[in-house]
Structure formats: structure tokens, C-alpha cells
Amino acid sequence: xxxxxxxxxxxxxxxxxxxxxxxxxxxxxxxxxxxxxxxxxxxxxxxxxxxxxxxxxxxxxxxxxxxxxxxxxxxxxxxxxxxxxxxxxxxxxxxxxxxxxxxxxxxxxxxxxxxxxxxxxxxxxxxxxxxxxxxxxxxxxxxxxxxxxx
Amino acid sequence: xxxxxxxxxxxxxxxxxxxxxxxxxxxxxxxxxxxxxxxxxxxxxxxxxxxxxxxxxxxxxxxxxxxxxxxxxxxxxxxxxxxxxxxxx
Numbered sequence: 001x002x003x004x005x006x007x008x009x010x011x012x013x014x015x016x017x018x019x020x021x022x023x024x025x026x027x028x029x030x031x032x033x034x035x036x037x038x039x040x041x042x043x044x045x046x047x048x049x050x051x052x053x054x055x056x057x058x059x060x061x062x063x064x065x066x067x068x069x070x071x072x073x074x075x076x077x078x079x080x081x082x083x084x085x086x087x088x089x090x091x092x093x094x095x096x097x098x099x100x101x102x103x104x105x106x107x108x109x110x111x112x113x114x115x116x117x118x119x120x121x122x123x124x125x126x127x128x129x130x131x132x133x134x135x136x137x138x139x140x141x142x143x144x145x146x147x148x149x150x
Numbered sequence: 151x152x153x154x155x156x157x158x159x160x161x162x163x164x165x166x167x168x169x170x171x172x173x174x175x176x177x178x179x180x181x182x183x184x185x186x187x188x189x190x191x192x193x194x195x196x197x198x199x200x201x202x203x204x205x206x207x208x209x210x211x212x213x214x215x216x217x218x219x220x221x222x223x224x225x226x227x228x229x230x231x232x233x234x235x236x237x238x239x
Contacts, residue, residue: 144207
């Protein structure tokens, strides 16, 4: 089972309760929540918040691809995955991403969760603009997208 | 012919609008579009060399959300998106 969505925080919010409800399954003995939040420093600068930009349809397509790839590559039983990523301005401490996974065993849940977040970082079209206490802001350098499907 | 490029991430700084419109006199591919875009940005913002680097390291996707290769031939009135290097989470 899979759920993957971009949440525009101007009209909705990321909810861990919603994630928990989605992944709850009697077949699974392990549930794991990865929660990404905005921290107050990066590269020796004082961060006050982050604006996330996203190509929504590509992001949701990418989440599904990563999920399908993960369950093919990894040995996971009864996987249930919930991914939501924020779009818009998030203040310090605010949630930018939730990846909730449930599997039969804990080792599988850890492996699956780690795989998903690392792949999202590498290839999902989401961008961060950091805002600093000196009122400046800058887009963070990211990973170059290379399409190797053709 | 005219093409529309939707701007994302760092490329949003290229314009106050959501899209950049480029007038083309002949059919070109993505590699040539990048060169054209770099020239346009150099003319418009000569002080900001970083914009060229953003274009050089960006991918482009078509209306079907597919990343297109450098030899992809752009069709008339096509809408593309520029996808600068990514980093969510």
C-alpha cells in the first residue's frame, strides 16, 4: 500500500496522525516514522525558515517510482508506505517531510525508510530556499538530475 | 515559434513571472535551448554569472513529466519545465 503527496502548506498541513492511520496494519510488526524538520543553522548561517518549491506531478510520480523500486530491490514483507512533502514556507521546527513505513520486521522498516529518503534527496524535484537572520535568502545547491531511462 | 519554460527552484530568479517565453526562428534541441537561454540571461543579468551555471546543470522536462535528453527536438508552442539540481527533504 502506498500514499505519496505534495502538501501545499497554504491550504493543508503534514500530519503524523494521518500517516500513522495509513500505515497501521495487523500484518506488520514494525512501524517507523522519519520526520524532517527545519533546523536553525546550515553552512555557518543562522536559518530562520525554508521555502520549498516543487514540481508537484513529477514529485508524486517520483515518490511512486521510488516505492516500487524499493519493494523490488529490498526484501520487505507487507510494506506500507506513506510519504508527504511540504511545499511553501516552513518556519523553524516545522515539518518538511514525513516518511512513515510499516513492514513485517524492524530491519525491513529501517532499510525501507532509509532507502526512500536517500532516493528522494537524490532525484525528486523539490528545491529549498533558505532564509537567514540577516533577511537574505538563497537557493541551496542540489543534485543534478540525470535521466538514465532512455 | 514561441516556447514557454516553467521555472522551478533557483531558476525562479530568472523572472518575476512563473514562465519564461522564448521566441525561436527555427526548431532547436535542448542543448541549443540551453545555449540560447544562457545568452538571454547574460544579456538580461550581466552581473549574475551564477545563472549560466544553473542552466548548464539543469534538466528539462516535457508536458508528460518526462526528463528529455539534450538532443530532444522542441516542437512548436511546446511547454517545457526547467529542473535545476534538486534537494528536498
